[in-house]
Amino acid sequence: MSPARLSANSAAAKIKAGELSSEALVQACLDRVSEREPEIRAWSWLDADAALAQARACDRAVGPKGLLHGVPIGVKDVIDTADMPTAYGSAIYKGYRPRADAACVSLARAAGAVILGKTETAEFASIHPAATRNPLAPAHTPGGSSSGSAAAVADFMVPLALGTQTGGSTIRPAAFCGVVGYKPSFNRVNRAGLKFSAESFDTIGFFARSVDDIALLAHVMSGQERLGDAGLREDKAPRIGLCRTSRWSQASSQMREVIESAAQKLAAAGADVELVALTPAFEQLHEAHAVIMQYEAARATAWEYRVHGDLLSPAYHQRMRAGLAIPHERYEAALRQAESGRQDFADVWGELDVLITPSAVDEAPLGLENTGDAVFNRIWTLLGVPCVHLPFGTGTAGLPLGLQVVGRRQGDVATLTCARWIEDRL
Amino acid sequence: MSPARLSANSAAAKIKAGELSSEALVQACLDRVSEREPEIRAWSWLDADAALAQARACDRAVGPKGLLHGVPIGVKDVIDTADMPTAYGSAIYKGYRPRADAACVSLARAAGAVILGKTETAEFASIHPAATRNPLAPAHTPGGSSSGSAAAVADFMVPLALGTQTGGSTIRPAAFCGVVGYKPSFNRVNRAGLKFSAESFDTIGFFARSVDDIALLAHVMSGQERLGDAGLREDKAPRIGLCRTSRWSQASSQMREVIESAAQKLAAAGADVELVALTPAFEQLHEAHAVIMQYEAARATAWEYRVHGDLLSPAYHQRMRAGLAIPHERYEAALRQAESGRQDFADVWGELDVLITPSAVDEAPLGLENTGDAVFNRIWTLLGVPCVHLPFGTGTAGLPLGLQVVGRRQGDVATLTCARWIEDRL
Incomplete structure (x- = not known):
């Protein structure tokens, strides 16, 4: 079996035991990407040499090793990375290189993870779709907005990936691609370095092929208890x-x-x-969700709309106009409904x-x-x-x-x- | 009287009526800065020519004008600006130029405001102080972390400024410098483009010399009702x-x-x-606040700590260590206390x-x-x-x-x- 098919837990255990090198694991993932990516288009940026260099650095490292030591992970391209371009699914940010890693990326690296690359996202994690195809049936959508993360994990290109959810952007693509998806509670995964869509809802979520892998990543990010630690x-x-x-x-x-x-x-x-x-x-929370999401998203990308409106999709323009038209009182009422809910x-x-x-x-x-x-x-x-x-x-x-x-x-x-x-x- | 002493409301009204040019107003503010800045050190970045160019563009503009047309505003240097460096009060970000304006900056510009410059902040809006002095007594602190914004408004360098508050970083410097400070409710001012400290608390706040000026800026940012619109x-x-x-x-x-x-x-x-x-x-909320703030701040600046720890102050290192030592369960309990509160x-x-x-x-x-x-x-x-x-x-x-x-x-x-x-x- 290719190491690309290992779970994150198994891969980490084998690397720790010296039975597998991070380089071999990452190479196996890259081989899978080479084979499948022309059709699936899960990655907005992936540099094989850079990924292998990270893996070799893990293999050379001495001293205590983190829980994800040598394990590759994909990162949705609305999450900042200091060493890879980050385009938020928008032509406005083509080639943009953030100064810093997002908190979640830095925490993954601190646990030893290899950032394999950036995964495709709908424009600003909204509705204009990425080019990604469903790996199980390429004429079908993989879901969105975390399209590339779901597809890459489903297609054995990487065992773990980060996504986000503001409406259904983690759970729905997980469902469409047949993998395990997890949208944590608010306040579980720090959002510094995430491009905001609607800050009241934006949540960093995970994709994996088992609940145990999800729980491992959740432990790394938040320090929350791992499953099985206490006979659960x-x-x-x-x-x-x-x-x-x-x-x-x-x-x-x-x-x-x-x-x-x-x-x-x-x-x-x-x-x-x-x-x-x-x-x-x-039932009223559906409407409250729409009001809050549109009101906040229209403000979060105020700069993009004002300065680079020509590079936004027609669908995004429509959302901006809808959001800017919402009176503050209606937004406030929706916040109150959410709180009561x-x-x-x-x-x-x-x-x-x-x-x-x-x-x-x-x-x-x-x-x-x-x-x-x-x-x-x-x-x-x-x-x-x-x-x-x-x-x-x-x-x-x-x-x-x-x-x-x-x-x-x-x-x-x-x-x-x-x-x-x-x-x-x- | 120098136009630098005008309220934002008066200045906007005079500009609208053609009684004052934005250039004259901005020049008056810049004159005040020239006179006072060597002692007060309120500004982390200010380019007089760039500010005047913005003002002249306002004076040349035709068509409908926003509520802050031609009025200068200072922006705390933890808030991103696309045309000015943004250093978050840290040597790590010396010379860093963000790709985009923060949402609040873009909304101010959309209303016609001139961004005069970036105001000094404590390191990552935490506790290591800025160089700013209290304009009323330069041997005294202006308060923090929004030190420059409070001092600049108090010293008639600018009629309005943006700050942030995670603990007391808006209200306290407003008090120490003798100006009006406003920390809005959560969800009033969009935080996209704000460097996060503790996302559960970080709030963008305002400084002005009157409540009416605060209300004007709040209306521009959130669309909330202006005072006096309804006989209030x-x-x-x-x-x-x-x-x-x-x-x-x-x-x-x-x-x-x-x-x-x-x-x-x-x-x-x-x-x-x-x-x-x-x-x-x-009373227990004091402790809950400390736990949440330190836990979140230690994650929000995970990249800075891991990659550029040598450029962080000893005080910040101490906060990072304290935050990373907090067990997840304690953080969760503090979140529950906050919710009950x-x-x-x-x-x-x-x-x-x-x-x-x-x-x-x-x-x-x-x-x-x-x-x-x-x-x-x-x-x-x-x-x-x-x-x-x-x-x-x-x-x-x-x-x-x-x-x-x-x-x-x-x-x-x-x-x-x-x-x-x-x-x-x-």
Whole structure:
């Protein structure tokens, strides 16, 4: 088996044990990139020699080694890197080289990671799509805005990648590409050096091919507990709420079936599963999300709009105009709704450990001009709660389906623990 | 009178009416800078020719004009500017020129403002002081970390300036320099392009010489209502809570006297004034603030610490070490305390419009090595509520005292309205 197919945990363990060099691992990833990238277009910047030089430096290093020592990671191109160009998915920033690494990149490097390259993103992590194709079916979108990170991990080009989510930009591409995606609670991953879209929602998320790899990266970034450190794996079966949300009818019948079937399978495996309904107030959070996102995004890229408007896509122009037209009072009202929603959500839980709910309306749609609908992501992003996408089942187009595991705010370790329990049983 | 002494509102009105050119106004400010800067050192970067070129472009402009057309503003040097170096108060960034303007700078320019230059800041808006001196007594600190912005406005070098507050970095220097300072609610001024210190608290704030000027700038930045637009000036007398906080004994006797005397004067002018006590839980927010600030700051500057540690001050190294030593669980617990505090604070209000409380422990202390104590600022920053400093009275060293007006979260217009009522009567 090519080392490119190893999990991050296995690769790190083999490197630590001297059974694998970082150079061999990175070379295997680069070989996969060489083979597949002309079709998939996951990378906005990748310099093989620079990546190998980082890997050789890891192999030469003496002294204590970090938890990601020698392990390559992809970085969404809305996150700054001091040694690689960072274009935010926009022609305005073509060739731009930031002065500093973003905090999350620096923390990954401090743990020994090799930054393999920058992954494609929709323009300013918004809606104008990247050129990336779904590695499982290149005529289909990989989802967005973290298109390249999802595709690169799904296609075994890299075991880990960083993305972001403001609406559904981590969970949806994870779903469309069939990998594990994680949008942490607010305040888990420092955002210094992230190009802001809507600061009330922008969250740095991760892509991997297992929950254990996600948990490793989360530990590196935040210091939160790793899974298994405290016998969590052997915990009793979780109490799961099946949450259809007010938008259940927008999910395809095959998506609804896969969620119901996952619920049955988990119940059969010993989980307590019950239906959970959200109050009608949560439905209003869709509108509040749109108002806050558009209001803030229109201000965050005020310079780009004023000085380089000719280089923005028509779709971005439309978003800017919509955002600038929102009266401050409406934005304030939406902030109040969001705050109430966060307080009300605490009452949903009772004895439950996690909710399960769709990650997307269906498998990845055909075509590259649209990255899909965030209808099953927005309110969780607004609530600031942890979300994990787990692949499960296949749709009629042969593309992956799956479910979203949603936890309590700041209950990330418990959520990942339940997600791993679910992953093991699906 | 020199145009440098005009308020922003007056200057904008005169420019609009053709009674004053932006060039004449900017030249007057530059003359003041020439005269005073060798002693005060408020500016980290100022190019007179570039400022005059902006002013002349305003004077030549045809078509509709923004609310700040031709009015100069100073920008704290932790806020990015595309046409001026931005050093974040650190030798690491000497000569660094960002690619883009921060959102707040671009919004000011869109309203016609002239960016006069960059104002001195403590290293990464933390504690290692800038070289700035208090314009009222150059052997005394101007406060920090927004040292240059406070000093420049106080010294009539510029009518408006942008600062930031993570602990007390806007309100305290405003107090020490005797100008009006405003730390808005969270989410009022977009933070894209701000160098983060602690993202849970970092707030862009303003300096001016009147509440009306603060309100004008707040309207430009957020679209929030301007004062007087809806007859607010003639509102009935406010209901004011005198809030000594648990740290009252840390205020000097002259500071305590000035607050009590302000309360009496306002009551005599018709305000309802009552004592308001905070529950003991609020005292714990001081510790929660320190934990969150240090944890986040240590991650926000991870790159600087790892790559350029030799260029950080010893004080910053100490903060980094303290922040990196905080376990994630402690940070999480502090976030929960902050969240509870925000909910509990809603119960303090009853029928009150605003609180008044000290802005600082005393007048500006002697010496430049320490920017003063944020003990009367931290919990309001953590709560995310609007704060306005108003100068009132003079201490034994001949330096200004004053009071802080604190409002409800997102109640910024009401708070500024009350602050103006109070300003008029003090």
